[in-house]
Amino acid sequence: MSSRxxxxxxxxxxxxxxxxxxxxxxxxxxxxxxxxxxHGVGQAIRQSSAELLRxxxxxxxxxxxxxxxxxxxxxxxxxSDLNRRAKYYKLTAAGKKQLATEQSKWKLxxxxxxxxxxxx
Amino acid sequence: MQWRFWRWKQRDSDLNDxxxxxxxADAEExxxxxxxxxxxxQTSRRDFGNATLLKEEVREMWGWxxxxxxxQDLRYGWCTLRKNPLFATMAVxxxxxxxxxxxxIFSVMDAIMLRALPVKNPGELAILNWRAKRDSAVVQSHNGxxxxxxxxxxxxxxxxxxxxxxxxxx
Numbered sequence: 001m002s003s004r005x006x007x008x009x010x011x012x013x014x015x016x017x018x019x020x021x022x023x024x025x026x027x028x029x030x031x032x033x034x035x036x037x038x039h040g041v042g043q044a045i046r047q048s049s050a051e052l053l054r055x056x057x058x059x060x061x062x063x064x065x066x067x068x069x070x071x072x073x074x075x076x077x078x079x080s081d082l083n084r085r086a087k088y089y090k091l092t093a094a095g096k097k098q099l100a101t102e103q104s105k106w107k108l109x110x111x112x113x114x115x116x117x118x119x120x
Numbered sequence: 121m122q123w124r125f126w127r128w129k130q131r132d133s134d135l136n137d138x139x140x141x142x143x144x145a146d147a148e149e150x151x152x153x154x155x156x157x158x159x160x161x162q163t164s165r166r167d168f169g170n171a172t173l174l175k176e177e178v179r180e181m182w183g184w185x186x187x188x189x190x191x192q193d194l195r196y197g198w199c200t201l202r203k204n205p206l207f208a209t210m211a212v213x214x215x216x217x218x219x220x221x222x223x224x225i226f227s228v229m230d231a232i233m234l235r236a237l238p239v240k241n242p243g244e245l246a247i248l249n250w251r252a253k254r255d256s257a258v259v260q261s262h263n264g265x266x267x268x269x270x271x272x273x274x275x276x277x278x279x280x281x282x283x284x285x286x287x288x289x290x
Contacts, residue, residue: 058177
């Protein structure tokens with residue numbers, strides 16, 4: 001627990017940045033588990049990355065709106081557990097397809113970079 | 121245009137609500153972990169970052185995406201036309217015929233009905249007809265066209281030359 005906190009602190013101070021284009025994939029992946037509002041998506045990414053990734057709202061919301069405009073996700077205003085209406089995002093069929101292609105591309109990229117960077 | 125404007129406004133207020141919800145949810149979490157309400161709300165707002173900048177960015181993005189979509193539509197349309205030359209020819213031809221026919225009919229209507237005649241006071245123009253009882257002593261017979269009057273007798277816009285000269289005198 002304490003070691004994780006030091007890692008998080010270290011990352012926050014030095015700034016870990018997402019690779020360009022991976023945020024969209026992370027959002028689509030998170031929405032695979034069901035409809036979620038913007039705040040929930042941010043929290044889910046933070047939790048499932050063991051607090052290593054903290055998505056700035058300044059990148060999260062533009063990304064959500066971009067994905068919606070491209071038809072990858074759709075939105076609906078629903079009442080939330082907070083007694084207040086929230087905008088819930090949901091994967092569309094096009095979004096599911098996009099997620100599948102991005103996921104396989106990502107796997108390939110990780111394998112390729114892993115090979116290059118592997119200790120000689 | 122009005123509809124579009126309305127949609128932009130709706131989108132704006134949706135974005136405001138969305139941001140407000142994020143702030144509320146974030147503060148709620150801090151309160152649940154024991155932070156006093158005012159402090160929690162302040163921290164959430166600070167943590168959120170620049171909301172104005174965010175709104176600006178999202179708005180710009182909407183505009184950019186709709187432009188991209190227009191480009192996609194145009195390209196798709198062009199490709200479809202290229203793929204079906206017969207369909208494209210028929211479409212272009214029917215459009216050309218439709219537009220041509222409309223223009224022709226409109227120019228005729230425009231000249232006849234909409235444009236005033238090129239005289240000094242077109243509103244004062246009048247059509248002169250003479251009217252006569254049937255078998256009257258004044259009009260025995262005449263050349264040109266005349267019409268039967270509903271009440272008996274006949275009427276015509278044709279005048280003999282001497283009569284025209286008399287009427288045309290200022």
